[in-house]
Amino acid sequence: MKAVHSFTEAQVGAPGIAHGGAVALAFDDLFGFALYAVGSLAVTRSLTVEYRSPFWLHRSYTFYAQVTQREGRRLLLHAEAWDATGQAAGLADAVFVAVGPEHFVREAEN
Numbered sequence: 037m038k039a040v041h042s043f044t045e046a047q048v049g050a051p052g053i054a055h056g057g058a059v060a061l062a063f064d065d066l067f068g069f070a071l072y073a074v075g076s077l078a079v080t081r082s083l084t085v086e087y088r089s090p091f092w093l094h095r096s097y098t099f100y101a102q103v104t105q106r107e108g109r110r111l112l113l114h115a116e117a118w119d120a121t122g123q124a125a126g127l128a129d130a131v132f133v134a135v136g137p138e139h140f141v142r143e144a145e146n
Contacts, residue, residue: 037070037101043093054091059117062099063128067113070101071132078111078132079139086127089119096120101128109134 041062049055064083071078091097101115111132117125 037066037073039066039069039099040096041099042096043091045093048093050090052093054093056085056087059087059091059126060085060128063101063115063117063126064130066099066101066115067128067130067132070103070113070115071111074103076103076111076132076134077137077139078109078134081110081131081133083128083130087125088127089123089125091117091125097125 039062043054043058047054047058049058060083063085064080067080067083097117097119099115099117101113103111104114105112111134113130113132115128115130117127119125
């Protein structure tokens with residue numbers, strides 16, 4: 037799964053730099069789309085982000101994500117984000133747990 041994203045003032049942390057939480061959100065969102073690609077409904081159990089450099093506002097970053105392993109209901113995912121110069125800006129690893137569609141219906145009813 038691949039996505040290109042640039043952060044704006046709506047996601048600012050320090051001046052000129054995206055907030056780390058916004059970067060984590062971008063990784064988590066991409067993981068969700070990677071799960072669609074393999075046909076699995078799942079929820080995030082854990083997410084770890086390694087920031088290798090600042091994510092500057094108004095610069096494009098290319099994010100890549102993939103499911104690396106499946107063990108029963110447990111899915112392991114890995115992602116990388118690269119800046120336009122080819123430098124790794126960040127990495128992320130996540131554990132998701134597969135759920136059935138009833139999980140989302142039940143939560144929506146509450």
